[in-house]
Each structure stands twice: as C-alpha cells, then as structure tokens.
Amino acid sequence: MLGRVEAIDDVAELMAGIGLRARAAAQPLSIASPEQKMTALIAMADAVDRHAAEILQANGQDMANGEKTGMAASLLDRLKLDAARIASISESIRTIAALKDPVGDIIAEWDRPNGLHIERVRTPLGVIGVIYESRPNVTADAGALCLKSGNAVILRGGSDSVHSSRAIHAALIEGLEAAGLPKDAIQLIPVTDRAAVGEMLKGLNGNLDVIIPRGGKSLVARVQAEARVPVFAHLEGLCHVYVDASADLEMARRIIVNAKMRRTGVCGSAETLLLDRLIAPVRLLPLLEDLHAAGCEIRGDQGVIALFAEAKPATEEDWSTEYLDAIISVKLVDGIGDAIGHINRYSSHHTEAVIAEDIHVVERFFNEIDSAILLHNASTQFADGGEFGMGAEIGIATGKMHARGPVGVEQLTSFKYRVRGNGQTRP
Amino acid sequence: MLGRVEAIDDVAELMAGIGLRARAAAQPLSIASPEQKMTALIAMADAVDRHAAEILQANGQDMANGEKTGMAASLLDRLKLDAARIASISESIRTIAALKDPVGDIIAEWDRPNGLHIERVRTPLGVIGVIYESRPNVTADAGALCLKSGNAVILRGGSDSVHSSRAIHAALIEGLEAAGLPKDAIQLIPVTDRAAVGEMLKGLNGNLDVIIPRGGKSLVARVQAEARVPVFAHLEGLCHVYVDASADLEMARRIIVNAKMRRTGVCGSAETLLLDRLIAPVRLLPLLEDLHAAGCEIRGDQGVIALFAEAKPATEEDWSTEYLDAIISVKLVDGIGDAIGHINRYSSHHTEAVIAEDIHVVERFFNEIDSAILLHNASTQFADGGEFGMGAEIGIATGKMHARGPVGVEQLTSFKYRVRGNGQTRP
Structure with a gap:
C-alpha cells in the first residue's frame, strides 16, 4: 500500500505534503456539524469492530517482530491486542462520539454600554501532531479526540506498532469517508524514519499548530527541547x-x-x-x-x-x-x-x-x-x-500554557470573539 | 546608578541573574492578596505623579538624543512625554488597580458521583518578558498588568526611551516597596544591548514563561522566529x-x-x-x-x-x-x-x-x-x-494558543484544579 521512502529529502517532501493536506482538511473539519462528526466517529468504531480480524493479524506481525528483536515483556504487553482490547478501542471511540461537541460552545458573553453584544466561542486549534510510542490504541484515541474537537491530526506512531496502527488507521478513514469528511483529517505518517519527527518538530512550514508527545521521558524531553511549535506535554508525574x-x-x-x-x-x-x-x-x-x-x-x-x-x-x-x-x-x-x-x-x-x-x-x-x-x-x-468527568483525554499536561491537567476535547480548542452590533462606530 | 556591562558574557550572566530573581519573586507575588497588589498599584500611580518632574527631565534626555540622531517625527511624537501624558500613565495604573483581581477566580466547578468537588481556578503564569520599542508608557502598563495578574515581569524597553523608562520604572519600584512586595517583581533590564533580547528568547534557563513583543513587524517577526518559549504576539492587523x-x-x-x-x-x-x-x-x-x-x-x-x-x-x-x-x-x-x-x-x-x-x-x-x-x-x-470591557490590555494576540484577541489580566493567567474529597480512593 505504501511506497518506500528512499532518502531524507523525500521525508522532508513527504512531510511538507502531509502538512499541506492537513491544513486543507482543517477548514472543512472546523465547520463540520456535530452530527457529521458523530456519524464519522460511530462509523469508525463500527469499522474497528468489523475489521477486528485484520487488526489482530497486523498486530500479530508487530508482536512477532517485537519478540524477534527481544522487546521487553512489559513493552510486548503494551503492544499486544486481543479481542477484548479491540472491543475497548471501539468502545472508547463511541464514548468520545457521545461527548458534548466543544466547537461553537459559547464560553462567555456580555453586553457593552454601546449595545455591542460580545461572545467568546470555542474554535478548533487547527492541525495537531501526536507523536507516540508502542501503544496502538493511541492511534484511535488521538484520531477520535482530534476529530471531535474539529482538528485535523497527523499521527506519528512508533515503529514497533506500525502494522497495528496502520490497520486501525484504515478503519478510522472508513469512518471519515462514511460521513463525507476529508480523509486527510486523520493522517498516519507512512514512514517510521526518525527524520519525520524532526520535520514535525520544525512545524511543517506553519501547517502544524501544536504537538502532543505521548511516551517515555526521553521522547517527551526531545520534543520539548526541539519543537518550534507549542507542545502540550507531560514530562513526569512526581x-x-x-x-x-x-x-x-x-x-x-x-x-x-x-x-x-x-x-x-x-x-x-x-x-x-x-x-x-x-x-x-x-x-x-x-x-x-x-x-x-x-x-x-x-x-x-x-x-x-x-x-x-x-x-x-x-x-x-x-x-x-x-x-x-x-x-x-x-x-x-x-x-x-x-x-x-x-x-x-x-x-x-x-x-x-x-x-x-x-x-x-x-x-x-x-x-x-x-x-x-x-x-x-x-x-x-x-x-x-x-x-474528572472530562471524558477521554489525550494526556495530562504539566505545562501552564493553554492546556493544563487532563487534555480532553475542550483543551484541544481555542476561541474567537463574535461581536454583534447595529451600526456602531467608534468615536 | 547602573554599572556598564562590558561584554556579551556579562550580558548572559546579567540576564541569568535577572531570570533567577524574577522566578524567586514570582512565588510571593503569586500568593499576594488582592489588597496588597492594589496598594502597590495605587502607590505606583502616586509615585509617577510625584516624580513627574524627574520623568519629564529623563524624557527630555531621550528626546534630545532622538533629535540628535535624526529620529523620524512620528517616532519622536511616540517618545515624547508631557504633563498630560504622565497624568494618563498614572491614570492607566489606577484603572488597572481597580480591575477585578483574576488570581484565585473559580472559572468552573462541578461535583463527581464519588463526592469529589472539583474547582478550576486561575493562577498566575509565572514570569513574563515584555520586549517593546519607544513608547515609554508601556513600562508602566506592562508592569501594572503583570503585577495585577500575579506575575513577575522582565521589561526590555527600547534604547531610544531608556531614560524615560528608567524614571518610570523607579516609580513602579517605590510602589512595590510601599506594599511590601519584592522589587524583583518588576525588573527593567539595565542594558540596551541586543544580546539581552537574545537571552530572553532562549528563555533564561527556564525562568521565563512567556514573551510578549510589542512593536513593529520586524521585532515581532524576530521574536516569533527565534523564541524558545511561548509568545503572545500580534504580527499585523490586516x-x-x-x-x-x-x-x-x-x-x-x-x-x-x-x-x-x-x-x-x-x-x-x-x-x-x-x-x-x-x-x-x-x-x-x-x-x-x-x-x-x-x-x-x-x-x-x-x-x-x-x-x-x-x-x-x-x-x-x-x-x-x-x-x-x-x-x-x-x-x-x-x-x-x-x-x-x-x-x-x-x-x-x-x-x-x-x-x-x-x-x-x-x-x-x-x-x-x-x-x-x-x-x-x-x-x-x-x-x-x-x-471589550476587559480593561487595559498588553496587546492583541493573533495566535491561537492560550491568549487570543485582547490580552488583559485574565489572559495573563493559567489555571489549576483544586479537588476536595473526604477520603476517596480510586477503585
């Protein structure tokens, strides 16, 4: 399905294209109705269930590779899928589907003496990059949370779980297509080259708005140290x-x-x-x-x-x-x-x-x-x-900018002001 | 008053010290009572009025330098202070003093089925860096807004307005001291060396939480391109x-x-x-x-x-x-x-x-x-x-992370969760 990428230059070009397509998808996604997003999410969950056998087979490849390369038992356990874990992946997508849609939510509103009515309303952030390690369920959770909050997402999974992630990603795409949403809304980077992470950290020419690293301390520390875009991260929980x-x-x-x-x-x-x-x-x-x-x-x-x-x-x-x-x-x-x-x-x-x-x-x-x-x-x-009653989360942020604590769908949004007047000019 | 700084190395050392002192001041400031901060702000406004003659004299030096170096008339007009403009500086500080204190404000609260009561409350961001050009009133506005929101601030004014800014800063320090708050809460960088800006962009060893550039497009673009810490910026208003x-x-x-x-x-x-x-x-x-x-x-x-x-x-x-x-x-x-x-x-x-x-x-x-x-x-x-009814602002943010639109005292805060229980453990 996916061609081989031969050299670093190709990775830069590949990633630039992914960024452009994510930005293009972000616009229709930002104005998609709550119903359309919910339809997509439910179709995704159904597709995960329907393709359980293929996902298990793909996971079997990852497990075999992990055993061959001597992966630690605890990591193999994180990587492993079975029928129950696949059911919990689709269940988690359905839970996210049922959350309140945050986009367009009026956070605050007030009137001014000159008659202007001001509303502060939630908007999607734009394009979110998620960099994670071996847990294949993150593919589904991150994809679903970003979609619910109206954001396009670029997923960079670990090389250990590449087959599992691709199989799950294929099910997510079926859900997007079933709801008439652009499939570029959820892109999984097709190469496991570390240079792809480097391109994300540079921000894909302005087409990446925030990066969320999910994994061990060394991954998070690298992202925090090198990222040229905002990061929602949790370095450790001491x-x-x-x-x-x-x-x-x-x-x-x-x-x-x-x-x-x-x-x-x-x-x-x-x-x-x-x-x-x-x-x-x-x-x-x-x-x-x-x-x-x-x-x-x-x-x-x-x-x-x-x-x-x-x-x-x-x-x-x-x-x-x-x-x-x-x-x-x-x-x-x-x-x-x-x-x-x-x-x-x-x-x-x-x-x-x-x-x-x-x-x-x-x-x-x-x-x-x-x-x-x-x-x-x-x-x-x-x-x-x-x-906390915030539904699913994509992690716990220990930084103080924008998101702090559990990062759920509300934390994946920004806001804008809508001001309604009847001819007001400023003296 | 201020010694000469001889070389780049000295600037790095100077700035590291400023960062450390700002971080140390941020802690007592974050727990200062609303009354104490209001006392400081009113004392600052009084000190600006009381020292009007010295501020005008200092401004005269800046104006003379500006005329000598052929500064454009529009820039000279921005730089110029007179009795009315000084009165508007102190009035602006009094307006900020009268704003609602954002720190400790409960943004949201809810109960969980297990009896936990969760509050999301506003907290200061920590240490804010403000980099600005020739308007001397920014020294007072930025100092007052950061204090009101419980943040320590590091001010880097333009070299054109250095004498005016120092005279205004001295009045702000009198206000802090009158209220028993640490004078390191509002630091004005004592050198006009551009290397000082470079050190701020690198984040002062983790002692700077956000940078707010206020000035022309080239300044803002440089800060956005080079900063290793979050930036609240407004590049242009098209x-x-x-x-x-x-x-x-x-x-x-x-x-x-x-x-x-x-x-x-x-x-x-x-x-x-x-x-x-x-x-x-x-x-x-x-x-x-x-x-x-x-x-x-x-x-x-x-x-x-x-x-x-x-x-x-x-x-x-x-x-x-x-x-x-x-x-x-x-x-x-x-x-x-x-x-x-x-x-x-x-x-x-x-x-x-x-x-x-x-x-x-x-x-x-x-x-x-x-x-x-x-x-x-x-x-x-x-x-x-x-x-917008938000009181004074430090600028209009065109980014989407954390602050967007007018950046007033609320936008200079983060939040934390306070959870009250009666012995709950997680099953």
Missing part, C-alpha cells in the same frame, strides 16, 4: 502526599496505600510521602505498615529510619525520582510550610495531595503550591480526565 | 470589511469610514474592503465617495476601477499589505462564499467585519472565518481590550 498533624489517621492510611500501590506505573501514582514531624513518633509506623505489607520499598530520611527499621536511607536523588514502581520516598517535615517548600522545589507540577482536617492547612496547600492538580483528602490516582 | 448585498447602505458608509479613517495607524483599522459584485453598480460609488472625500487613497481591482475612476489599480501585493495609512484596497467578490475565501487566504486573523442584514450571511461569516475578532454591523476599530 506526585506528593502530605500528611498533616491534623489528619485522620485511618483515612491517611487508606489514601496513601491507594495513591502509591493501586497502579504504580501511572503518572498519578505517589512517589514521595511527607509527614509532619510532630506526629511522626506515633503516626509513622501505622502509616508505613500497610505500604510495607503491600510490598512497597520505603526510602526514608534520617528521622524516618530512626522510627522505621525496614526503611532504606533516601539520597538527595530520591526526592526528584519518579519511580513508577513499588518504591516510595518518605520525609519528615516541619508542618505545612516546610511541606510546601519541599513540593515547590521537587515537584513536576503534576498532582499533589494533602491529608488534613485543619482547613487553614488545606487552604495554604491549595494556594501556595502551583501544580496542575491539588487534592484534599483524596488519592492522587484520581489525576485522570475520565475521573 | 483587517477586512465585507459589505453584503443585504447591507444597509447608510450603515455601511458610516462603518467603512470609521473602520478605515478614525485612526489609520492602529492594528484594528481596516485595510481591505470587499463588496458583493451584485450591488457594485449602484452601491460602490456612494461607499467610496466618503472615503475618497476624507483623503483615503483607493486601490481597486478591475471591477472597481471600471466603476470608480479615481481608484488606482491594486496589485496582488495590495491584498496582503497592512497600510497603517490612509489607503484602502477594494475588491468585488461573488457573495459571502467568495468573501470568506479571500479573507481566509489573506487575513492576518486579527479582526474582520461583515455589514449585512441577512442573518445567514452573518452566521457563515462568524462560523467560517477563523480570526480572533469577528464583528457584525460594527467598526473594526472596536478591536481593543478597553472596548
């Missing part, structure tokens, strides 16, 4: 839980175990526990017992080690390490002020939780920490667009 | 007025003259008039008469020239020229579809107006054109934060 002297001990125990151990590999899992030094002598042990019993390694500062013999000594590096594993660093702090100081210094500005009954402590935590998500008396593992 | 066959002729005449001629040098002034070909034989003459009588040069396409003898022929270049002068390009189009096509091709996505009574024409104009501001039956010269 999330903290602070247990105040006023905390309800039983609640704190439940929340800490959940925040750390429910799933250790997600960005919202807790990596550092801060405990008010005042209550450490009586509260530290019960707080750490459950974690330890659940198989979590404890790395503590001197105060922690003095009270909990099983703890290993934490080094300076531990305070800035996202383990994504059953390990937690634990530090005693001198109250809320010290906790805030530690978090503002080491946090990746993703998600932090405070366990406290003292409302003044909570308000200081909420006001003085500048992270995307701050929680009171709840687990950090709620850091997720679905849990 | 604004269109489309007069539909359904337009009220008298209204169209009034609006066109106002949109073009009220002030020709502002970004919201109209540069191109599009007229429905159907009505051209009877409507073109009355529409152009007033413009012509007001001294506006008319450059038209063939159809326009055939009907209006005084028009000069427009070249292809005219459709993409922001005259900022008493010149207008005029084109006959085949209805709303053709008008939309022309605007989407040539517009700078700033502001466009439609004069029409047919509601379907208006809706197409509003939906299918992707510019920051779209007006119906009103002059393009309303494209201004003050006219």
Whole structure:
C-alpha cells in the first residue's frame, strides 16, 4: 500500500505534503456539524469492530517482530491486542462520539454600554501532531479526540506498532469517508524514519499548530527541547502526599496505600510521602505498615529510619525520582510550610495531595503550591480526565500554557470573539 | 546608578541573574492578596505623579538624543512625554488597580458521583518578558498588568526611551516597596544591548514563561522566529470589511469610514474592503465617495476601477499589505462564499467585519472565518481590550494558543484544579 521512502529529502517532501493536506482538511473539519462528526466517529468504531480480524493479524506481525528483536515483556504487553482490547478501542471511540461537541460552545458573553453584544466561542486549534510510542490504541484515541474537537491530526506512531496502527488507521478513514469528511483529517505518517519527527518538530512550514508527545521521558524531553511549535506535554508525574498533624489517621492510611500501590506505573501514582514531624513518633509506623505489607520499598530520611527499621536511607536523588514502581520516598517535615517548600522545589507540577482536617492547612496547600492538580483528602490516582468527568483525554499536561491537567476535547480548542452590533462606530 | 556591562558574557550572566530573581519573586507575588497588589498599584500611580518632574527631565534626555540622531517625527511624537501624558500613565495604573483581581477566580466547578468537588481556578503564569520599542508608557502598563495578574515581569524597553523608562520604572519600584512586595517583581533590564533580547528568547534557563513583543513587524517577526518559549504576539492587523448585498447602505458608509479613517495607524483599522459584485453598480460609488472625500487613497481591482475612476489599480501585493495609512484596497467578490475565501487566504486573523442584514450571511461569516475578532454591523476599530470591557490590555494576540484577541489580566493567567474529597480512593 505504501511506497518506500528512499532518502531524507523525500521525508522532508513527504512531510511538507502531509502538512499541506492537513491544513486543507482543517477548514472543512472546523465547520463540520456535530452530527457529521458523530456519524464519522460511530462509523469508525463500527469499522474497528468489523475489521477486528485484520487488526489482530497486523498486530500479530508487530508482536512477532517485537519478540524477534527481544522487546521487553512489559513493552510486548503494551503492544499486544486481543479481542477484548479491540472491543475497548471501539468502545472508547463511541464514548468520545457521545461527548458534548466543544466547537461553537459559547464560553462567555456580555453586553457593552454601546449595545455591542460580545461572545467568546470555542474554535478548533487547527492541525495537531501526536507523536507516540508502542501503544496502538493511541492511534484511535488521538484520531477520535482530534476529530471531535474539529482538528485535523497527523499521527506519528512508533515503529514497533506500525502494522497495528496502520490497520486501525484504515478503519478510522472508513469512518471519515462514511460521513463525507476529508480523509486527510486523520493522517498516519507512512514512514517510521526518525527524520519525520524532526520535520514535525520544525512545524511543517506553519501547517502544524501544536504537538502532543505521548511516551517515555526521553521522547517527551526531545520534543520539548526541539519543537518550534507549542507542545502540550507531560514530562513526569512526581506526585506528593502530605500528611498533616491534623489528619485522620485511618483515612491517611487508606489514601496513601491507594495513591502509591493501586497502579504504580501511572503518572498519578505517589512517589514521595511527607509527614509532619510532630506526629511522626506515633503516626509513622501505622502509616508505613500497610505500604510495607503491600510490598512497597520505603526510602526514608534520617528521622524516618530512626522510627522505621525496614526503611532504606533516601539520597538527595530520591526526592526528584519518579519511580513508577513499588518504591516510595518518605520525609519528615516541619508542618505545612516546610511541606510546601519541599513540593515547590521537587515537584513536576503534576498532582499533589494533602491529608488534613485543619482547613487553614488545606487552604495554604491549595494556594501556595502551583501544580496542575491539588487534592484534599483524596488519592492522587484520581489525576485522570475520565475521573474528572472530562471524558477521554489525550494526556495530562504539566505545562501552564493553554492546556493544563487532563487534555480532553475542550483543551484541544481555542476561541474567537463574535461581536454583534447595529451600526456602531467608534468615536 | 547602573554599572556598564562590558561584554556579551556579562550580558548572559546579567540576564541569568535577572531570570533567577524574577522566578524567586514570582512565588510571593503569586500568593499576594488582592489588597496588597492594589496598594502597590495605587502607590505606583502616586509615585509617577510625584516624580513627574524627574520623568519629564529623563524624557527630555531621550528626546534630545532622538533629535540628535535624526529620529523620524512620528517616532519622536511616540517618545515624547508631557504633563498630560504622565497624568494618563498614572491614570492607566489606577484603572488597572481597580480591575477585578483574576488570581484565585473559580472559572468552573462541578461535583463527581464519588463526592469529589472539583474547582478550576486561575493562577498566575509565572514570569513574563515584555520586549517593546519607544513608547515609554508601556513600562508602566506592562508592569501594572503583570503585577495585577500575579506575575513577575522582565521589561526590555527600547534604547531610544531608556531614560524615560528608567524614571518610570523607579516609580513602579517605590510602589512595590510601599506594599511590601519584592522589587524583583518588576525588573527593567539595565542594558540596551541586543544580546539581552537574545537571552530572553532562549528563555533564561527556564525562568521565563512567556514573551510578549510589542512593536513593529520586524521585532515581532524576530521574536516569533527565534523564541524558545511561548509568545503572545500580534504580527499585523490586516483587517477586512465585507459589505453584503443585504447591507444597509447608510450603515455601511458610516462603518467603512470609521473602520478605515478614525485612526489609520492602529492594528484594528481596516485595510481591505470587499463588496458583493451584485450591488457594485449602484452601491460602490456612494461607499467610496466618503472615503475618497476624507483623503483615503483607493486601490481597486478591475471591477472597481471600471466603476470608480479615481481608484488606482491594486496589485496582488495590495491584498496582503497592512497600510497603517490612509489607503484602502477594494475588491468585488461573488457573495459571502467568495468573501470568506479571500479573507481566509489573506487575513492576518486579527479582526474582520461583515455589514449585512441577512442573518445567514452573518452566521457563515462568524462560523467560517477563523480570526480572533469577528464583528457584525460594527467598526473594526472596536478591536481593543478597553472596548471589550476587559480593561487595559498588553496587546492583541493573533495566535491561537492560550491568549487570543485582547490580552488583559485574565489572559495573563493559567489555571489549576483544586479537588476536595473526604477520603476517596480510586477503585
């Protein structure tokens, strides 16, 4: 189906063409009706189900290649599709289809003394580039979210999942065509050459409005460092839980175990526990017992080690390490002020939780920490667009420009002003 | 007061220090109370008034230098301060002081089925860099707007206005000190070396969150091309007025003259008039008469020239020229579809107006054109934060990321999520 691309020059030319076609598709897409987009999404989900066998076969090729090249078991697991995973891909598209269409939404409106009526309404961003690694479901999720928000998208999947992504992409195109939408609205880059990523980072001659990297830290860091266009990215989730002297001990125990151990590999899992030094002598042990019993390694500062013999000594590096594993660093702090100081210094500005009954402590935590998500008396593992009621998300942004926190369909839009008058001129 | 900086290396070091101090000031500023910021702003305005004589004297030095180096009369007029202009600087600071404080504002809030209460609240962006040219009042406006929105700011004024800017900056610092806020909250770069701009474009080691260029096209283009941090910029205002066959002729005449001629040098002034070909034989003459009588040069396409003898022929270049002068390009189009096509091709996505009574024409104009501001039956010269009721603005953004249209205090903020629970853990 796809011709071979022979040289770097060809990649630049190929990518320039993809950019031009995406920009051309963005215009009809931006004015497509909610019904038309919904029709396309439902047809996409149906096509994924209908072509399940072909998608599984393509995935089998990727799995065979992965096994041959010695891919790690955890990566092979991410790559693998089966009937249930394909059903969850189509289900996810149907969920996105059912979301409220954000385009044209009136965010604010007001009247001026001279009679002008001003509306601020949501518009698509334009062309979105998504660069991701081995999870084939991102092809469907990103394609569907961008379509719902009226944006054209250029998908650059990982070379490990190239066959799976192409098979899923073919189903998305069937959906676009069924609804009479341009098939260039969702383009999958047909080569796995790294130069294609380089061209995206340069912005495709102004035809790419934002890049969303989804993958490991090295991919995200490269995109952030080199991109000449805006990036919605999440570098890491170094999330903290602070247990105040006023905390309800039983609640704190439940929340800490959940925040750390429910799933250790997600960005919202807790990596550092801060405990008010005042209550450490009586509260530290019960707080750490459950974690330890659940198989979590404890790395503590001197105060922690003095009270909990099983703890290993934490080094300076531990305070800035996202383990994504059953390990937690634990530090005693001198109250809320010290906790805030530690978090503002080491946090990746993703998600932090405070366990406290003292409302003044909570308000200081909420006001003085500048992270995307701050929680009171709840687990950090709620850091997720679905849990926020925003529907599907394309990731959690830790930057502060435009999108922050879960990036759902609303965050994939911009806005414009519509001003209605009856002949007003400016004096 | 300020030592000489001898070499480029010193500039890099100087700028790194400015970045570090701005980042340090941003934290106390982000949690300063609305009252404290208002106190500072009022004290700044008072200090500007109190030091009017010194500011005028400093401005006299800049004016003398400008005259000596042969600065154009229009630039000298921009640079010149007098008692009235100083009064308008302090008045503008007082207006900003009286605006609603955006920080901590709850933009949205909702409950989840599990009892979590989610709030999305406004937060400052952090550190803002403003790069501007010869207008000394920008020093005060930018300093005050950034303070009101809880941001630290690094100001890089033009070398032509260096003495005026320093004198105004000294008054701003008095205001900060009167309110107990860190004086590093508003820093004016003490050198006029262009290398300082280069350091800002590189982002000051992560200590600069956004750059706002205010000045001519070459400055803005350089910032957009080279900045490694987000930019809120307005490259140009190539604004269109489309007069539909359904337009009220008298209204169209009034609006066109106002949109073009009220002030020709502002970004919201109209540069191109599009007229429905159907009505051209009877409507073109009355529409152009007033413009012509007001001294506006008319450059038209063939159809326009055939009907209006005084028009000069427009070249292809005219459709993409922001005259900022008493010149207008005029084109006959085949209805709303053709008008939309022309605007989407040539517009700078700033502001466009439609004069029409047919509601379907208006809706197409509003939906299918992707510019920051779209007006119906009103002059393009309303494209201004003050006219929008947003108070003072730092510029009009023509980009689509984060800020779009007038950039006032709300657009200088980001947001975070505050989630209140009572022990929720994620299943």
